[in-house]
Amino acid sequence: MNINKLLTHFSNYIPLNEEEIIELSNRVVERSIKRKQFILQKNDICNNYTFIVSGLFKMYTVDKNGVEHILHFASENDWICDINSFHNKKQSSLYIDAIEPSIIIQIDNSNLMYLFTHYQKFDRTFRVLIENKFIELENRILQNISSKAEERYQFFLEQYPNICNRLPNVLIASYLGITPEFLSKIRNIISKK
């Protein structure tokens, strides 16, 4: 059962007891998502925290010229959510769609709030979860303000070995904030070293 993958994930933070497992299981929904299917679109309110059982997603904006800028990738055992839209119930400016066919488990706003209110553990676990994501983002900012594109690319390959070979370079370039043409040039330079 896919819910087990979620329970194992939680137990990496704080193990859940029987009651918490039941409460959680009753409040989540499993879905199967096709490649290119959206789970969030601009102007929607993001009403779910999404846990990825298997597959791969990208979260991005589209600028006035139609160019995508990728804020996050998320794959198995990770979460994806527009937290700003989710907590403040405001329209999202982001899209989330599947890069690979995926299986996800979602918990919606009211059910998550119920868990937060009735079981301290969830507040705690989601605090730690977001702290870890915050640390990741801090590192990414530091990279962006202090390193050239080539270093950022190398760092990306090292840091995300499990997803980098599942991604076309166009998407990696978008994540790094460079054009695909320039990434191609960088790859050429690296290969000659």
Add this chain to the structure above:
Amino acid sequence: MNINKLLTHFSNYIPLNEEEIIELSNRVVERSIKRKQFILQKNDICNNYTFIVSGLFKMYTVDKNGVEHILHFASENDWICDINSFHNKKQSSLYIDAIEPSIIIQIDNSNLMYLFTHYQKFDRTFRVLIENKFIELENRILQNISSKAEERYQFFLEQYPNICNRLPNVLIASYLGITPEFLSKIRNIISKK
């Protein structure tokens, strides 16, 4: 009393009851910090969450060439902490020092853990705090991967009107990830518009 500023800050999230106020008050320490004084240096373990009553701090790395890269500014009613070092008790790669003479209130790791364990409210409040900081960082990443330096500068001025005129341009440039010379050029271009 400066502790009131911290209590008011908390009450913007969830008001504290009498007992919680007492517990909190007994577990924090107030300090006065001079300009240029460090509250965290590289290789130290960050043992405190720091609330700023008044003043202004910068948090940054120093690269191999001795150049500072500013990850965060933090001023009155804000928190500053190397969360990675704090939670994982590992050596920090960051510095935090005061740009202005400042008054701070600190809570150390063991006291914060005590509050987390005994009062759900703190877990909750710190979750929401970090969620908000996460959202800010997401916006900054989006800016960095999708905008030119001029736009990022204009956005910075709009988003932080309270601190931008207290900061020398050298530090703003470092935060934006550009050289001071180039920021000077940008400012010249803007002024001619």
Add this chain to the structure above:
DNA sequence: AAAAAAACTTAAACTATATTAAGAATAAAT
């Protein structure tokens, strides 16, 4: 008030990255 340190500006030469365009290679859909 004077001296020292830090910040700001300008400009020329250089390097990193973007843009445009086109063809080749690969993957996805029918």
Add this chain to the structure above:
DNA sequence: ATTTATTCTTAATATAGTTTAAGTTTTTTT
């Protein structure tokens, strides 16, 4: 299996940002 769509590459030209260096202004320290 074929077609269609997407991805990758190359190269020439353009723009964004850095480096170096020097002079000026402002702020801080003595």
